[in-house]
Every structure is written in structure tokens, then in C-alpha cells.
Amino acid sequence: MVSANLVLLVIVISGTWxxxxxxxxxxxxxxxxxxxxxxxxxxxxxxxTWPFINATIKGWETLQTGNAVxxxxxxxxxxxxxxxxxxxxxxxxxxxNGESTLDAMIMNGLTHEAGSVAGLRRVKDAIAVARAVMEYxxxxxxxxxxxxxxxxxxxFKEEDLSTPASINKWKxxxxxxxxxxxxxxSP
Numbered sequence: 001m002v003s004a005n006l007v008l009l010v011i012v013i014s015g016t017w018x019x020x021x022x023x024x025x026x027x028x029x030x031x032x033x034x035x036x037x038x039x040x041x042x043x044x045x046x047x048x049t050w051p052f053i054n055a056t057i058k059g060w061e062t063l064q065t066g067n068a069v070x071x072x073x074x075x076x077x078x079x080x081x082x083x084x085x086x087x088x089x090x091x092x093x094x095x096x097n098g099e100s101t102l103d104a105m106i107m108n109g110l111t112h113e114a115g116s117v118a119g120l121r122r123v124k125d126a127i128a129v130a131r132a133v134m135e136y137x138x139x140x141x142x143x144x145x146x147x148x149x150x151x152x153x154x155x156f157k158e159e160d161l162s163t164p165a166s167i168n169k170w171k172x173x174x175x176x177x178x179x180x181x182x183x184x185x186s187p
Contacts, residue, residue, distance in 0.1 A: 046075065052088075055079040069108050069131070072128065076104065076127035083163075090124045091163030098170040100161040101144075102126035106134060119144040122158045125153040132156075 036164065046063070048056045059075030066074070077164050080089035080102075094100045104126035105116035115134025118141065127153045133142055142150050152158055173179075 052079050073127050073131050074144050085090045090161040091166045094166050094170040104130040106130045114140045116141045117147040121148045123156045
């Protein structure tokens with residue numbers, strides 16, 4: 001059971017966290033200063049499950065003038081732009097045809113509304129597209145070509161997601177007889 005006295009913002013890039021912070025416990029800002037909200041509750045904080053510092057900072061900065069969903073979207077967008085760990089954002093690990101695709105999910109913890117995309121092709125702003133799914137459709141998940149079609153109709157820019165590094169990664173995989181191959185078949 002989650003208490004109404006909790007104030008928490010979570011940016012989850014990968015993995016799962018379950019955390020409860022009592023309202024009377026001090027929470028420090030990025031500068032290390034403890035502050036209280038008008039309701040006497042501690043200020044929200046950013047929890048990132050990976051060491052992507054710039055994403056955490058961007059989320060925190062956005063939270064100062066926006067809401068939790070804005071902060072999560074901004075933090076994830078920062079990581080997409082920076083291609084964190086070469087697994088987030090454009091230029092990530094390509095599929096067997098050499099194409100990079102993107103997945104993203106966002107949820108509003110207050111309303112439990114969610115939006116997500118998977119296999120998004122040729123659109124770099126996956127977290128923004130996921131948010132558009134949440135805000136402008138009755139769906140929670142759009143996949144593949146339908147996710148791409150939706151993104152383009154919403155005005156997102158269509159562009160190549162490959163980078164020289166992702167193309168080289170794919171060529172190396174193909175040159176190694178497609179190994180590792182977790183499906184145990186030849187493409």
C-alpha cells in the first residue's frame with residue numbers, strides 16, 4: 001500500500017524500483033539542501049536506475065518548473081539525444097536487417113495513464129511519441145509501422161536512426177555468421 005504522504009518522482013530507464021520515502025524524512029536537492037513543499041512534504045526527487053547523470057540533471061531541472069511527467073520525458077529525451085550506453089536512442093543495436101528501432105514508455109503515476117511505443121522506426125523522439133500516445137489516444141502501446149505512422153501524423157520528424165557505429169556493429173554480427181543468435185535460426 002502506498003501512503004498519500006509520499007512524494008516521489010522516478011525516472012526508470014531500465015529495470016524496476018519499489019521505494020517508499022516517509023514524508024518526514026529529509027530529501028536533499030541536487031545541491032544537497034533539504035527543502036519542504038508548501039504542504040510540509042519533502043520535495044520530489046529523481047531516481048535513475050542507471051548512471052546517466054545528464055538525464056537525471058535534466059529531469060531535475062525540468063521538475064523545478066514543470067510536473068513529474070514533464071521531468072520524466074525531459075530526462076529520457078536527454079538520454080535519447082546522448083545515446084546513453086549506446087543502447088538508448090538512435091544508433092542503438094540494430095536488428096538483423098541493420099535497422100535501429102526504438103522503444104519507450106511513460107506513465108503518469110497520479111492518473112495511471114500510460115503510453116508506449118515499440119519498434120518505432122525512423123523517428124528519434126521515442127519518449128515524446130510515447131507521451132503523445134498517452135495524451136492523444138486511448139491506446140497504451142503502438143508498435144512498428146503503426147507507431148511510426150502515428151508519430152509522423154503527429155508531426156514528428158522522420159529520419160534515419162543508424163549511425164556509423166550501429167552499421168559497423170551490424171556488419172560485424174553478419175560477418176560472424178549472425179552470432180550470437182538467440183533464436184537459434186539463420187536469418
